[in-house]
Amino acid sequence: MHSLQCRRVIPFGKLSLSLHAPRNALRFVHKPAFTFESYKSLHRDPKYAKLSEQDVQVFKSIIGKDGSLIDGLDKSTDPADLDAFNIDWMNKYRGKTQLALKPKTTQQVSEILKYCNQKKLAVVPQGGNTGLVGGSVPVFDEIVLNLGLMNQIHTFDEISGVITLDSGVILENADNFLAEKGYMFPLDLGAKGSCQVGGCAATAAGGLRLLRYGSLHGSILGMEAVLPDGTILDNLVTLRKDNTGLDIKQLFIGSEGYLGVITKLSVICPKRPSSTNVAFFGVPSYENVLKAFSETRSHLTEILSAFELMDNTSQTLVDKYSGTQRPLEDEHPFYVLVETQGSNKEHDEQKITALVEDLLEKEIISDGVLAQDESQLRVLWERREGITECLAKAGSGVYKYDVSLPLPVLYDLVNDTKKRLIEFNLLDDTPEHPVIDVVGFGHMGDGNLHLNIAVRQFDKRVEKCLEPWVYEWVSRHRGSISAEHGLGLLKKPFVGYSKSKEMIHLMKTLKNVFDPNGIMLPYKYV
Amino acid sequence: MHSLQCRRVIPFGKLSLSLHAPRNALRFVHKPAFTFESYKSLHRDPKYAKLSEQDVQVFKSIIGKDGSLIDGLDKSTDPADLDAFNIDWMNKYRGKTQLALKPKTTQQVSEILKYCNQKKLAVVPQGGNTGLVGGSVPVFDEIVLNLGLMNQIHTFDEISGVITLDSGVILENADNFLAEKGYMFPLDLGAKGSCQVGGCAATAAGGLRLLRYGSLHGSILGMEAVLPDGTILDNLVTLRKDNTGLDIKQLFIGSEGYLGVITKLSVICPKRPSSTNVAFFGVPSYENVLKAFSETRSHLTEILSAFELMDNTSQTLVDKYSGTQRPLEDEHPFYVLVETQGSNKEHDEQKITALVEDLLEKEIISDGVLAQDESQLRVLWERREGITECLAKAGSGVYKYDVSLPLPVLYDLVNDTKKRLIEFNLLDDTPEHPVIDVVGFGHMGDGNLHLNIAVRQFDKRVEKCLEPWVYEWVSRHRGSISAEHGLGLLKKPFVGYSKSKEMIHLMKTLKNVFDPNGIMLPYKYV
């Protein structure tokens, strides 16, 4: 009976499309306020030079004909052409750059930075601009150095699985290339259609399958990067083991552009699994979610590739805004998506079926389905991956917190946040209340919770109610205030909740070594 | 037929015991020459202070009663008590320290370093002293800071698999502790009975199963370290994702003590596999070894945990010196050990049997056995893990090169080295020739070759013939001159073959930030 219930065919809903529209094609209908207007405490640092037409001429001579340069000083340029470089994915942050540079070679990046360093022109590197913490757009008039035209795949070794590629290659393109060779990129995330491999390295992105394929600190084997003074650091080895001195590339992974620009990567890629299974469970309590996780790890060990948590609130939103149908008939307080990836279909199905039976038997889960084919599998994933977009549609803004927490207390943060917002009379069904609802979901297998607060409009009272309270809560429970999205502008003031003052001091000292003029990523990070 | 042949019971030999004798218990019968005598170009840097009795008093007051201090200035101390701290595992390097300190707490490490920094007393951190590049023992009179008494396991989280422990915990002890909880340490290597987890982190050790469990850069989640000025960097997070600023701990992984002392680690550990299989193949050519690797990855994908190469010369040595019996009847030019680790015995056996059948069918291998039980499995592993010790018995010394190379050319280095030594009339069967033989083996799945030259006696002519020739060869073929053992004293002069001058310059700049007085690890690394 149980296994029949589990294997029932999912009623098909429309797939909600698509997180992956190329960002640059968009025009901004409602532009956000300038960041420096909403962050009143920020002031342009007068140590930075203002861009002159003479500077633009120099950049033109560097980039030549093959790169691209969008020049806001030139009156004939449509100012809207710079919007895509000034405004971030969330439509929350907005800078006021007058110049976006899109070099095509490392040499050009080097010459650009060297010049900026000499002239003290501030720079913000930009990948796919999908970062969620305001890192990739200027705060004031920093020059945008966009890597989008550095998008070549250079080599791929079919025996070792090592790829070398430009940092501007879009993650999905890299993965599609590898798919043809029977390999996969060791990282996947909702923004894969827009984000770049270099942006992923710069943010040490974790994504959906870190649990299985590990951190970029392990899979990036080599790197080419350019320091702010124009020095090219060539460390583009393709070897799995290379213990010859300080592993400096590691500092760049997760540095968000603070130390320099990543221009190329070599990455070791796993074989593409020939068999993928997805199960979707309804779970009666968070306590049972924890039990389900433990059982899942025991049953699926080496083939477990994702364990994703979604609360009922998140799924109600997906119902409402995605047009996809619920995979399970009844409502449940929690939902879990489990994915396996392996090399033997039969073995994997046996393992996941045994898991499902065990979970039902022990009454750890209340209901469940197993995807029967590729399209059902995608429908189930859409229930998880669609949350971010549905949240965006629910109101006119979302406060997002991406935190790591010890598993036993992970969901308490959602409950406590909701309680607090109600207490402060900020959350209710009526339009006077700014907050629509509090949603929790995330890569639970990695201890990673996305706490999202959907609002009818951004409201300082909500922000004051949440910050630094959320960070204090996380710090008190020995979590991290930024699991994977990084610090950017958003979390710069709060890094002290996750790092000691000695650590922060050392980071600043290192900054001074790499970038004594402080031209890279001003006003952000630490 | 084939599969029967493969499943035949291995004739049992004695297990060669044991790589893992606790090093400190040994007395040195034949002590090597002092390093400063064999490396004539090295001179004690007069910027370092000489140890005084007053210094020793200060250290005594810091360490108090619970730590331990071996004081060579004190005439009542047996000078041989310091041998274990002055002489390395290979019995090749010998320093002349007058003081070994064994602190018990991070606070003590901090006070020791702070004092040394003020007084400009040079320091060499020491773990299990099993490093193979002369890093862990002094060159002159550097104080040895041995971590052996910092050996507590602090916490283990059964849900996440994260362990926090002192850096002085012996790798095998950590793994035994985890075994009881159903987990394993994500690193294993021949020296596990002596080497410490902190030493492994300091050398970014790769070991036997990197292929499967990834690099320590991925599995070390948190670290506590002490800077040369005594500052304690507390970054001992136990979270899988924590993107809050520069990932400074990464710089310490593989830094060999150059930047400071690692005192604690938190490490994410995989579930212990319930099923392990080992196969041992005889292969007719290196070309076929490459084919076997490709097939093996395809068949075993997620359960493949080791792919080890051994040449016939290495196995002839093991025959002679280990007392174990050959697992295969005939001789073959190459041998390969394949290991799987998984959660389902039946599934894993099906997969590995299918592989073996396929390899025999396609005549990629000439013969093979599959271990039928735990003790056969250990016998097969001894054929690989015993090589280092048998080499040591073969003559009175071994020149060891631990390199990474692109797989297609990996074994060419062994052939070319042998040719060159014969050409230079240094290798032959007669006692006048210094070289006994050239042996190649290693973690081939990671592109890692151990090139070993066994000698009747260490001989400057051999060294001159090999160096820098080996490094040039490796560099020319885009390999790494140190895959996993690090630089230490041995490879310091050669780092330029693997790293650019910009990289080396930056390493030295960073050294200056972390250790402006240069008290840590003098004369070594870069």
Ligand SMILES: Cc1cc2nc3c(=O)[nH]c(=O)nc-3n(C[C@H](O)[C@H](O)[C@H](O)COP(=O)(O)OP(=O)(O)OC[C@H]3O[C@@H](n4cnc5c(N)ncnc54)[C@H](O)[C@@H]3O)c2cc1C
């Ligand atoms: C729908 C959606 C889902 C997401 N899911 C995840 C997820 O699961 N896991 C996760 O970790 N993140 C996730 N993110 C966040 C984001 O996609 C990742 O951080 C991604 O890695 C950013 O890549 P990007 O190329 O867009 O970088 P950008 O947003 O352009 O830049 C991010 C930061 O890195 C710097 N930078 C970019 N490129 C370079 C370079 N070449 N050299 C130096 N610095 C550079 C920028 O200055 C900026 O500070 C998600 C975002 C969205 C919109």
Ligand SMILES: Cc1cc2nc3c(=O)[nH]c(=O)nc-3n(C[C@H](O)[C@H](O)[C@H](O)COP(=O)(O)OP(=O)(O)OC[C@H]3O[C@@H](n4cnc5c(N)ncnc54)[C@H](O)[C@@H]3O)c2cc1C
């Ligand atoms: C039989 C045998 C097999 C081996 N197999 C492998 C293998 O497969 N893979 C591999 O990578 N290595 C291997 N090695 C090399 C060696 O075991 C590893 O490098 C090991 O990690 C060294 O650990 P240790 O505690 O003995 O460190 P040590 O030898 O004591 O020290 C190594 C270096 O690290 C520094 N150091 C030690 N502890 C600390 C600390 N707490 N903080 C800062 N610096 C420190 C020392 O100063 C020294 O420079 C093998 C060695 C032997 C003898």
